[in-house]
Amino acid sequence: xxxxxxxxxxxxxxxxxxxxxxxxxxxxxxxxxxxxxxxxxxxxxxxxxxxxxxxxxxxxxxxxxxxxxxxxxxxxxxxxxxxxxxxxxxxxxxxxxxxxxxxxxxxxxxxxxxxxxxxxxxxxxxxxxxxxxxxxxxxxxxxxxxxxxxxxxxxxxxxxxxxxxxxxxx
Numbered sequence: 001x002x003x004x005x006x007x008x009x010x011x012x013x014x015x016x017x018x019x020x021x022x023x024x025x026x027x028x029x030x031x032x033x034x035x036x037x038x039x040x041x042x043x044x045x046x047x048x049x050x051x052x053x054x055x056x057x058x059x060x061x062x063x064x065x066x067x068x069x070x071x072x073x074x075x076x077x078x079x080x081x082x083x084x085x086x087x088x089x090x091x092x093x094x095x096x097x098x099x100x101x102x103x104x105x106x107x108x109x110x111x112x113x114x115x116x117x118x119x120x121x122x123x124x125x126x127x128x129x130x131x132x133x134x135x136x137x138x139x140x141x142x143x144x145x146x147x148x149x150x151x152x153x154x155x156x157x158x159x160x161x162x163x164x165x166x167x168x169x170x
Contacts, residue, residue, distance in 0.1 A: 001067055001068050001070060001073055002065050002066070002067035002138065003019050003065070003066055003067065003135075004019070004063055004064070004065055004066075004141055005017035005018060005019045005050075005063070005064055005065075005066050006018050006019075006061065006062070006063055006064075007058045007059065007060050007061060007062045007063075007064060008049065008060065009060065010054070010058075010059075010060060011051075013053065013054055014051050014052070014053065014054055015051075015052050015053075015054035015056075015058050015064075015137065016049060016050070016051050016052075017049070017050055017052055017064060017066060017137075018047045018048065018049050018050075019047065019048045019050075019066070020046075020047055020048075021046050021047065021048055050066070050134075050135065052066065052134070052135065052136060052137050053136070053137070054137065055137060056137050056139070056140060058137065058140065062140060062141075063140070063141035063143070064137055064138075064139070064140055064141055065137075065138045065139050065140075065141055066135040066136065066137055066138060067135055067136065067138045068133065068134075068135050068136075072132070072133065076124065076133055079120050079123050079124055080120055080124070083116050083119055083120050083123070084113055084116030084117050084119075084120060085116070086116065087112040087113060087115050087116030087119065088109050088110075088112045088113040088116060089109075089112070090112050091108040091109045091110070091111055091112020091113070091115070092105055092106075092108060092109040092112065094108065094112075095107075095108030095109070
């Protein structure tokens with residue numbers, strides 16, 4: 001997963017980059033009744049600022065590409081979401097298999113969820129392992145006059161000149 005960012009500050013060996021937060025949608029014709037569009041309006045887009053290790057020697061104002069390896073992102077999502085859910089269900093299934101009372105099945109589910117959350121922290125490395133999931137500077141973005149990716153705006157389209165309608169001018 002990659003994102004374009006702009007270098008906004010520097011420290012020795014560190015580049016502070018800023019990315020634009022984008023709405024989930026907004027171009028859809030259904031945006032009036034869409035939950036994502038409503039949330040987008042509540043949490044207006046802004047900027048995310050990150051301190052990243054500068055292995056490229058970038059300059060302030062330069063556009064760069066930052067990213068996280070796709071496999072790592074999928075693995076982290078599976079661990080964070082699927083593992084606690086599976087242990088919750090396993091707790092309920094085991095308690096039901098042991099023919100425990102309904103309240104005990106519910107408590108076993110909660111205990112399974114707790115075990116899953118603990119395992120998630122253990123497998124991801126907890127606070128020490130966060131560095132593994134941080135984005136890194138991948139490369140410089142080539143300077144192009146039509147690059148609108150960092151601003152989140154669509155590239156302007158060339159429109160042909162309008163021909164006068166002969167029926168309207170009469």
